[in-house]
């Protein structure tokens with residue numbers, strides 16, 4: 001069952017029922033100001049940091065789930081409705097929500113009155129513009145009223161939902177004309193404020209929530225001021241400040257009226273916080289006056305429909321240009337819409353927000369993740385490489401001089417998060433992968449020479465290259481008894497915690513140090529991760545390639561020897577006959593082996609082992625891929641492990657706490673499905689690669705949205721696995737490494753257009769029935785129009801290749817100096 005359709009021409013998903021199986025959201029803003037907006041206009045906004053600069057309030061885990069946001073209420077002679085249906089839930093005569101690239105348009109119609117609201121955050125602007133177009137489609141004149149409503153968050157989202165004994169007494173506002181200012185704590189220690197305005201006179205307002213709702217027994221669905229069609233003109237004094245404008249409108253038949261609302265954020269320098277005079281008509285209970293110059297300028301910028309249209313046009317142009325860097329035309333329109341539009345769009349969102357703020361991430365828990373942000377770069381780097389470069393330097397600056405890493409950092413302070421600490425065994429390797437992908441995309445070898453400090457030596461002179469060195473050797477210097485990397489607190493799988501042995505409620509599996517390992521530095525020196533071993537052998541060659549390019553041949557040879565040794569160790573101690581084991585636990589027992597009672601096979605090490613060609617000469621790659629197909633493949637994707645754990649295995653940690661089929665315990669964890677897609681493509685099995693791709697790529701789940709539940713245009717972190725009661729049900733949509741990895745899987749492995757140090761590699765691995773496909777790729781200043789022909793209907797194998805008509809040896813297009821170039825590839 002579908003709840004809408006893709007409009008590929010406009011790059012929109014069009015939702016035609018407000019009753020989606022879960023709120024289907026969009027993100028507005030891609031620089032400083034961000035908004036989340038659902039198909040019924042629920043959600044919230046913040047500036048840069050979802051915890052420390054939350055602008056509007058949101059109640060997590062609410063019932064109903066999606067309550068609170070920015071709502072417009074219309075009272076049309078006693079019929080009260082919202083353009084997005086919720087929260088009043090009056091049945092609409094027409095409803096539509098269009099989620100586009102950085103904007104959302106919600107249209108509702110009731111009794112001949114149409115309301116179309118366009119929400120967007122303009123480029124280089126710290127505010128959400130909401131343009132409301134009201135049209136009288138009936139044959140009679142209509143008089144009605146419209147109320148706006150936004151509820152302020154008292155800035156620190158964590159404090160806002162916990163520290164009521166204080167924060168119920170701090171709220172402050174100012175009102176000037178049609179603008180309501182939120183100035184809680186501004187006088188004292190904050191230099192930022194928010195405002196909500198409309199570009200017209202108003203007939204009343206409210207700034208105190210309980211006055212607007214009418215009593216503490218009323219809420220979003222039944223605000224008494226709307227029902228009574230009479231604002232209270234309330235002035236918030238503590239409690240919960242809100243901003244609501246009241247406007248009466250009369251429209252002749254066929255007539256339209258446009259109102260432009262802006263929800264904005266601004267900061268003032270310390271010496272310019274206050275205005276010297278109190279303007280006439282300003283409503284305040286303070287002796288001081290906010291300096292509103294910045295707000296005035298922001299309001300001025302979008303106070304006419306022409307200016308709004310220009311802002312939207314600029315946003316559209318920005319996205320059209322971002323999406324023109326990679327564009328494909330394949331025999332499958334679902335692939336095209338994923339690659340050309342939605343997967344790239346999601347990569348921007350994950351790059352911006354890491355795992356911080358979504359409908360599944362509260363924005364108050366985690367900042368930016370070290371491993372997460374590095375992986376996000378893989379799918380984003382072609383869009384705005386300069387921002388990727390900046391991010392790489394920020395992330396690397398939180399690294400320690402021995403190669404260890406803070407697992408997370410706060411975007412505002414850019415400092416490592418000491419509460420979580422480090423010792424996640426995979427973290428350093430992702431840094432090698434992301435820096436290599438940046439160089440492969442841009443050819444900017446200069447980044448290796450950029451000054452990047454270590455967290456424990458902030459004033460020392462260190463170069464980015466040193467960060468790669470210590471990352472690589474952090475693995476080499478921390479091996480266990482089988483010569484495999486120590487598992488430490490966790491590896492990519494946060495829920496495999498081999499040193500935890502936790503039996504006490506509330507202990508964090510990732511940070512709790514079991515006393516038995518305290519003397520050993522906090523984690524077992526026996527537990528080893530076969531996954532990190534294969535990630536090392538997969539990533540290591542990029543590091544070697546970098547050293548060779550720099551002419552550091554001895555260092556390259558030394559690193560290569562470590563990679564070769566690791567491959568040997570993996571083959572000797574971690575190949576189980578038909579697949580690779582997952583780990584050795586702290587008791588020295590195998591995890592993810594035939595010998596185990598449950599969890600005999602895990603997905604994570606297999607893909608990187610295959611792509612590292614570990615044991616390829618003995619057929620280990622194909623045996624492994626076949627085992628995945630046999631044990632992990634199911635209708636909706638590949639489960640993480642099999643059989644699912646049915647008991648609590650204290651020696652494994654968090655993984656076995658989940659009911660079978662969810663999350664890391666045999667859920668379909670889509671992130672690592674991509675690694676198998678890459679591996680199948682790498683091994684030349686394009687049909688299998690595509691089968692797995694099409695099981696999880698969102699556009700392919702559209703028809704079963706009633707089962708899948710989450711948005712059909714973006715990946716979620718997981719889908720209920722075959723052991724789950726809710727088999728096939730998506731969860732944790734939007735913020736997941738799946739976005740970047742599937743971008744890599746489809747564009748670089750299946751379609752095979754892969755940036756390399758010395759040029760653009762073109763080596764597809766596609767379904768054999770495809771006749772071919774076309775791709776346009778902008779790369780290092782030139783544009784390549786690539787045509788792939790598949791006359792023999794093979795999956796993989798470049799038979800011949802030409803660049804502007806001239807034959808090329810191999811399958812790497814050399815870097816051209818600008819211009820447009822034709823690349824023709826014949827498979828066979």
Ligand code: GLC
Pocket residue numbers: 165
């Ligand atoms: C709050 C605190 C209390 C303190 C009082 C006055 O009630 O809980 O400890 O004495 O404020 O600051």
Ligand code: GLC
Pocket residue numbers: 355369371372491492493494495664717736737
């Ligand atoms: C979550 C985390 C990610 C981790 C994964 C597997 O998605 O954000 O860092 O690798 O879970 O545990």
